[in-house]
Amino acid sequence: MAPPYVLVLDQGGHSSRALVFDAVGCVIANASEKVSTQYPAVGCVEQNPSEILQSLRDVIAAVAAQLGDRCKDIIAAALIVQRSSLVALDETSGEPLSPILSWQDTRHACWLTEKSKNQLPFLRQLTGLRANAHYGASKMRWLLDNTAVVHAAARQNRLCLAPLAGYLCRCLTEAKHTAIDAVIASRTLLTEMSALQWSPTLLDFFAIPQAVLPEMRASLADYGEIAVGDIKVPLRLLGGDQSFFMLSYGTQFDDGTVFINAGTGAFVQQWMPTTDVPQQLLVSPLMIAADPKNTVVVAEGTVNAAATALDWWQQQSGIVLSDEFWQKAELTCCRYPNEIPVFINRITASGSPDWLPAGESFFSTEAALPLKTMAVLEAIVFALQRNMDLLEQRKLCSTIVVSGGLSKLDIFCQRIANLSGKLVLRSSDMEACARGAAMQLLPSAIGDQQFEQFDPVVDENLCKRYQRWTAQMDQLSVVDG
Numbered sequence: 001m002a003p004p005y006v007l008v009l010d011q012g013g014h015s016s017r018a019l020v021f022d023a024v025g026c027v028i029a030n031a032s033e034k035v036s037t038q039y040p041a042v043g044c045v046e047q048n049p050s051e052i053l054q055s056l057r058d059v060i061a062a063v064a065a066q067l068g069d070r071c072k073d074i075i076a077a078a079l080i081v082q083r084s085s086l087v088a089l090d091e092t093s094g095e096p097l098s099p100i101l102s103w104q105d106t107r108h109a110c111w112l113t114e115k116s117k118n119q120l121p122f123l124r125q126l127t128g129l130r131a132n133a134h135y136g137a138s139k140m141r142w143l144l145d146n147t148a149v150v151h152a153a154a155r156q157n158r159l160c161l162a163p164l165a166g167y168l169c170r171c172l173t174e175a176k177h178t179a180i181d182a183v184i185a186s187r188t189l190l191t192e193m194s195a196l197q198w199s200p201t202l203l204d205f206f207a208i209p210q211a212v213l214p215e216m217r218a219s220l221a222d223y224g225e226i227a228v229g230d231i232k233v234p235l236r237l238l239g240g241d242q243s244f245f246m247l248s249y250g251t252q253f254d255d256g257t258v259f260i261n262a263g264t265g266a267f268v269q270q271w272m273p274t275t276d277v278p279q280q281l282l283v284s285p286l287m288i289a290a291d292p293k294n295t296v297v298v299a300e301g302t303v304n305a306a307a308t309a310l311d312w313w314q315q316q317s318g319i320v321l322s323d324e325f326w327q328k329a330e331l332t333c334c335r336y337p338n339e340i341p342v343f344i345n346r347i348t349a350s351g352s353p354d355w356l357p358a359g360e361s362f363f364s365t366e367a368a369l370p371l372k373t374m375a376v377l378e379a380i381v382f383a384l385q386r387n388m389d390l391l392e393q394r395k396l397c398s399t400i401v402v403s404g405g406l407s408k409l410d411i412f413c414q415r416i417a418n419l420s421g422k423l424v425l426r427s428s429d430m431e432a433c434a435r436g437a438a439m440q441l442l443p444s445a446i447g448d449q450q451f452e453q454f455d456p457v458v459d460e461n462l463c464k465r466y467q468r469w470t471a472q473m474d475q476l477s478v479v480d481g
Contacts, residue, residue: 006441007233008097008434009056011168012241013102013264014307016052018059019397019431020067020074021438025447031062039101043109043358045102049087052100053171064229070230081165081242083187086139088150089178091160094170097149101139104304104348109133109357110140126150126202127282128191128193128283130355134304136163136188159212163188166214169238177448178214181238182288185216194285194295219287220440227273231383237440242267243286244436245403248429250446256398258326258388261432262406265381266306268387272299278390280353299386302351306380306406312347313376317369329370330411336462341365342469343375353390354477366466381415382469388420398425416458419466427450
């Protein structure tokens, strides 16, 4: 009998990926396809549901071609998706009725701010989250109130307001009804902490009828079958793309370790009892099981514009962020350390712990392009550190483990080490989220992981810039808070 394989489909903000892991954790087939994002207005971030779906079908076909007859050895599949992206569907046909409102979309922020005024403790206590327009409830309300075809479908009892994962799962499995896992459902603000059902209290608060919501299941459940070549593979895991990077390391690290995954957005997670999580951060489930003893919950901080900020800066400046450019930028920064400005990143709403709405991004002073580019990168590092400062008030950090696309930059990892004063370990595995998902289906897929070490170096100029950045964020929090 051939050793088993597992397929992981990873649909993120920048691309869709398919990876096949073997029994010892080696990636034996993989494919990737970029996806586009549209910005029709300030605070509005959309993607095309047909394009996203086709990108997944393309990468599935690509790995099937790579495997050939070995497709029959795939025992199970996982689908991990942007957690808070949302789309309106015709529940009868499964066809989309709206663009995908990206997790970065905050178009209904003003409505949510007014709606949740004086209710923040109530919402935080029930959901573990903040009243934030990145999450699904305000997107659902906007679609119901502002989109005629969605309103008509609701009147005709054929509307489903589904997280993106529900739409993709339904189409890939050719299911007749839409289903979603409880972790992604939690990012709508419509479930209570780690629950497996929609909350009547929260549905009433946001005026969302349960009839327009998909069925909810545990993270590990029967979600149907996906065609891989001529083979039907059971889809056994559905979840959020950021839910699994921390799980990809198994038991290698103690609970003092902080994990950072930096891609389109950046996320900080640490094991911590729910009652200890700072109020400014999130109580975030990674896996929700039918048996509460098997549910996994962590403290989470979010930086909503990470790679997104660098993409924005490329468009603004016209530069190309190649390896050669970063090398030259680092040399320039070494020559002129006192001329690096501070960058205030408000390209999208800021995320934790300040929770500022989207606004004008700006540099503290004018500077040469390489210095300003470094300031944009440092703003991501500073936002991560601001979250880690709060975590360390509750639990000492021993080590920081980084993964994700931005971690490929040595200067990014070294600045995290220098600013935090902690040892930083960079995972050799750039697909930590996918591996973490694979391990839920095939625990041996942890493989032989390697880590590159970044020791902290005293950098007084970096620390001074962080202090200036922090003072500016404190001031904005007072003004916008």
